[in-house]
Amino acid sequence: MHIFYTPDITQPVYALNEEESKHCIKVLRLPIGALIYLVDGKGGFYTAEIISDNPKKVQLNIVKAELGYGKQNHYLHIAIAPTKNNDRLEWFLEKATELGIDEITPLICDRSERRVVKTDRLSKVITSAVKQSIKAYHPVINEAIHYNDFLKLPFEGDQLIAHCINTGEKEFIANLVKPHQKYLILIGPEGDFTPDEVNLALNKGYKAITLGDNRLRTETAALSACFEVNYINR
Amino acid sequence: MHIFYTPDITQPVYALNEEESKHCIKVLRLPIGALIYLVDGKGGFYTAEIISDNPKKVQLNIVKAELGYGKQNHYLHIAIAPTKNNDRLEWFLEKATELGIDEITPLICDRSERRVVKTDRLSKVITSAVKQSIKAYHPVINEAIHYNDFLKLPFEGDQLIAHCINTGEKEFIANLVKPHQKYLILIGPEGDFTPDEVNLALNKGYKAITLGDNRLRTETAALSACFEVNYINR
Numbered sequence: 460m461h462i463f464y465t466p467d468i469t470q471p472v473y474a475l476n477e478e479e480s481k482h483c484i485k486v487l488r489l490p491i492g493a494l495i496y497l498v499d500g501k502g503g504f505y506t507a508e509i510i511s512d513n514p515k516k517v518q519l520n521i522v523k524a525e526l527g528y529g530k531q532n533h534y535l536h537i538a539i540a541p542t543k544n545n546d547r548l549e550w551f552l553e554k555a556t557e558l559g560i561d562e563i564t565p566l567i568c569d570r571s572e573r574r575v576v577k578t579d580r581l582s583k584v585i586t587s588a589v590k591q592s593i594k595a596y597h598p599v600i601n602e603a604i605h606y607n608d609f610l611k612l613p614f615e616g617d618q619l620i621a622h623c624i625n626t627g628e629k630e631f632i633a634n635l636v637k638p639h640q641k642y643l644i645l646i647g648p649e650g651d652f653t654p655d656e657v658n659l660a661l662n663k664g665y666k667a668i669t670l671g672d673n674r675l676r677t678e679t680a681a682l683s684a685c686f687e688v689n690y691i692n693r
Numbered sequence: 694m695h696i697f698y699t700p701d702i703t704q705p706v707y708a709l710n711e712e713e714s715k716h717c718i719k720v721l722r723l724p725i726g727a728l729i730y731l732v733d734g735k736g737g738f739y740t741a742e743i744i745s746d747n748p749k750k751v752q753l754n755i756v757k758a759e760l761g762y763g764k765q766n767h768y769l770h771i772a773i774a775p776t777k778n779n780d781r782l783e784w785f786l787e788k789a790t791e792l793g794i795d796e797i798t799p800l801i802c803d804r805s806e807r808r809v810v811k812t813d814r815l816s817k818v819i820t821s822a823v824k825q826s827i828k829a830y831h832p833v834i835n836e837a838i839h840y841n842d843f844l845k846l847p848f849e850g851d852q853l854i855a856h857c858i859n860t861g862e863k864e865f866i867a868n869l870v871k872p873h874q875k876y877l878i879l880i881g882p883e884g885d886f887t888p889d890e891v892n893l894a895l896n897k898g899y900k901a902i903t904l905g906d907n908r909l910r911t912e913t914a915a916l917s918a919c920f921e922v923n924y925i926n927r
Contacts, residue, residue: 592907592909671923673792679788679792690921
């Protein structure tokens with residue numbers, strides 16, 4: 460099943476860009492008449508027939524269009540401190556895209572060792588996972604933002620913060636939230652959030668959650684939160 | 694918190710091997726009197742005081758011993774076809790160790806592209822995750838085995854197979870099993886199990902499970918199964 464990511468989709472006829480045309484004709488060696496599949500990242504899933512095999516500009520005839528393909532009944536936004544090792548953040552993005560996530564924001568915290576994030580590269584990782592796992596919705600990756608500034612942004616839904624500080628009450632997500640909601644979950648850096656950061660969130664109405672007794676790496680904690688939200692919404 | 698993996702622990706006095714002694718004195722620069730922590734991989738969690746700082750043979754005095762540290766109330770064995778890209782299998786082992794797993798068996802299936810597995814290297818990956826996530830139990834990694842041979846081995850507990858073939862009934866794990874049991878879950882290669890492999894398992898009494906509607910990579914499916922078992926057992 461050959462999937463192409465085409466956010467600029469047009470109907471009833473569409474042309475692949477030069478890179479994807481080359482991939483389609485030179486790599487996949489698909490002939491005129493072959494069917495390929497397009498996702499626009501906004502819920503559109505299209506079946507298209509190759510009508511011209513120009514390796515620089517493959518012309519397609521859209522034969523079927525499904526909108527809202529695989530639409531989730533909830534919305535998950537995870538704001539995560541970038542890991543020291545960038546591979547770990549990219550790994551999280553790939554896995555979260557497979558499992559289901561809507562929005563990711565890299566969060567620069569007091570204890571963040573890495574404070575610069577190349578979101579264009581992260582977006583490519585997500586796009587590749589979108590195609591591999593056949594998602595019609597492309598998760599949004601926001602520009603990195605400082606923790607305090609992020610907490611000033613409005614969010615309609617359940618606001619949760621996962622931290623490892625032993626003080627204060629913490630609950631499992633499943634005990635705190637209902638299914639079919641919008642969720643925003645904060646995941647801290649290696650070394651965790653500072654007590655000030657946690658208190659700031661609690662004062663803003665965030666609820667503290669635990670992901671269990673395991674000592675999880677940042678990216679594992681974020682994926683675990685992603686698992687839980689999808690689990691309680693299925 | 695400095696954790697050392699010491700399967701050959703002795704009491705009341707123990708000496709670190711040359712590599713760990715060097716790490717302890719030259720890298721961590723720990724002095725006589727400092728406390729470090731030892732896990733034996735079999736549930737033993739030890740607090741030890743440095744009584745000699747010989748960088749080739751650090752002598753320790755065990756001051757506290759906890760047995761059955763972090764013991765789980767269930768047992769999870771995942772048999773997984775090795776991924777084409779070895780990093781993906783290693784990634785799964787690291788994450789499963791963080792989240793909780795007891796035993797892993799690399800499974801050579803009809804459609805396995807990679808049929809040779811270096812379990813000594815995989816064991817090192819697990820050991821590193823054991824130390825990082827402070828686990829007193831070291832998950833067991835078995836030698837790779839062919840699918841049909843593996844299914845001949847006895848197992849007392851819930852035997853489950855996760856596959857993507859559309860025929861036949863499938864259930865979510867949580868709807869099939871009780872908490873506090875022993876679970877064995879089969880995870881197939883890229884390209885899935887063959888229908889013959891699935892039928893062989895079903896005839897052996899395995900139950901077919903689904904991990905949801907998402908199209909998951911092999912290692913993501915395995916971690917998803919690991920997450921679900923830990924979720925229903927917490």
